[in-house]
Amino acid sequence: MKQESGIKTCNQMEYLRRLIQETDYLERMKELETLEQDRKFCRHGLQHVLDVARLAWIKVLEEQHPVEKEQLYLTALLHDMGRIAEYRQGIPHHEAGIIMARNYLQQIGYPQEKCELIFKAIQEHRNKEKLNKDFISIIKQADNQSRNCFFCEAGKECKWSEERKNYTVVS
Numbered sequence: 001m002k003q004e005s006g007i008k009t010c011n012q013m014e015y016l017r018r019l020i021q022e023t024d025y026l027e028r029m030k031e032l033e034t035l036e037q038d039r040k041f042c043r044h045g046l047q048h049v050l051d052v053a054r055l056a057w058i059k060v061l062e063e064q065h066p067v068e069k070e071q072l073y074l075t076a077l078l079h080d081m082g083r084i085a086e087y088r089q090g091i092p093h094h095e096a097g098i099i100m101a102r103n104y105l106q107q108i109g110y111p112q113e114k115c116e117l118i119f120k121a122i123q124e125h126r127n128k129e130k131l132n133k134d135f136i137s138i139i140k141q142a143d144n145q146s147r148n149c150f151f152c153e154a155g156k157e158c159k160w161s162e163e164r165k166n167y168t169v170v171s
Helices: 014-020 023-035 046-063 069-078 083-089 093-107 112-124 135-145
Strands: 002-004 007-009
Touching: 014 023, 014 069, 014 093, 023 046, 023 083, 023 093, 046 069, 046 135, 069 093, 069 112, 069 135, 083 093, 093 112, 112 135
Parallel strands: none
Antiparallel strands: 002 007
């Protein structure tokens, strides 16, 4: 692990590589994209979770938060996986997401002591309370910023409040 101006980075991001090579993870992402293909509102799939990861990492770099890049990317790539269970079984996606994340992190051998922060971020990323500048808030903000509400054809039907919608390109 390398330290740059207070920001922890991992050159190889081995666990991230393992996750995106997991056949089951990729199949679940395709399943999620299929479940949402007719959704007229913001869709969730690989593009969305990668957008969240990249936006979150930009925020970390800009504000020099002491966040581990690989942990942030894993969180972003797992944060909406529970949507499959929400569609199939009616379980809120942030609750089902923790179970799915636990299984994937175990499969890739991710260190147990780093998992709790990921689980907490998945649990709280839908919480609408005031944001602060911690890891969970970075994920929540990136999740919101990944929405292009200014270009959305379904904007008038969206259940999000006007305050929550993203009408900017840069935060």
